[in-house]
Amino acid sequence: MADERRLDGNAIGGMMLELFGVEMTNATEVCRTCGTADIVARLEVYMDAPGTVVRCAHCKAVLMRVVRSPDRTWVDFSGLGSIELPR
């Protein structure tokens, strides 16, 4: 059942574009927990929780949490070691 709810990183393409101002699905991120580098499109995404949760596809650690209310957005990227933005 869990796999039915798990999406890949393409599901957050629009949200990442809104947050960073550039197309991010091919951007490379590094997991702070296990050190694995991967592109955003390959991450594991859960969007039916009260917010959006993005996990490392390798170790399943939480990389990003994004909560959106009608007038605000909260962003926690503390699970990321680094992220490489395209120019």
Added chain:
Amino acid sequence: MPLISRGFRGRQSEGPSDRIPPGQHLVDDFPVLSAGPTPHTPLEEWTFTIEGGAEPASWTWDEFRALPTEEVTTDIHCVTKWSKLDTVWRGVSLDTLLGLVEHDAGYLLAFCDGGYTTNLPLEHVTDGKAWIAYDYGGEPLEPEHGGPARMLVPHLYFWKSAKWIRGFRLQEEDEPGFWESNGYHILGDPWLEQRYWGD
């Protein structure tokens, strides 16, 4: 065909106003919301632990199931705006559990398989307000709904009713949990629409 989020499916109606908090709609099914993969901890490895008391307390599954139980019929309210009426649960009251531990804490931080946490003031989980539930609708609680055991705190938004609970830590201070540290309200009273920080 309309786009329907899985968190909002089901027949919708406004329901009785004295049982449906503001901003909520009624559902007949039981939507599944998860922030990660569903854990499947074998019962022989499952324990429930209370930390932060005078002595640590821990129960195996069989020991936990031997504790006094209560059947609870209650309405539940998810912050994603669905409410479900007359849900039937069986579990162990937090009054029972906290009565077995010597402490002077004011809060707890629940912890779960999968890493989820949520915080609660003890005044909101005592006097018949909260349970560790392991049956739903007369059947063992399914893993997708938090089985083998989940918190049940029905008077607060359902993110407080932590799935896959494995214990809690008693604390002097209120420490924000997984959602409360990133936008969601520290308490989450649905009748006051305490959804987000500052509500």
